[in-house]
Amino acid sequence: MLPFSIELKPGLPITEQVIFAVKKAVVAGRLKPGTPFPSVRAFSQELRINPNTAHKIIATLVAEGVLVTTPAVGSVVAEHAAGDRAAKAALLDDELERLVVEAKNLGLGLDEVQAGLAAHWKRLNKK
Secondary structure (H helix, E strand, O other), rough: OOOOOOOOOOOOOOHHHHHHHHHHHHHHOOOOOOOOEEOOHHHHHHHHHOHHHHHHHHHHHHHHOOOOEEEEEEEEOOOOOOOOOHHHHHHHHHHHHHHHHHHHHOOOOOOHHHHHHHHHHHHHHOO
């Protein structure tokens, strides 16, 4: 059983959906630092995805500092402080740019985006 929940949606890349679900579980505190993460084999079987896709997801999470992999131990959730604050800000900047582009594409204003962001921030802090 996976240590986080996910409902795969058609039309979106599986890798992006799973990476987002893992990050959300970490931020919400459902995946704590040091929590073991499934192996590529177990991960691919649980999600019913190709092992190469599972490997790509885990490799991305390691590269982004969400997971740490240790030989003979496997992958675990990284300490929250892992990674340079500037590097984290750069990763967030990419996500914010996507959000702004999507909001503008939908015809939403800055006030609506800020209100939505605040609502999600509060909801995640309650969990």
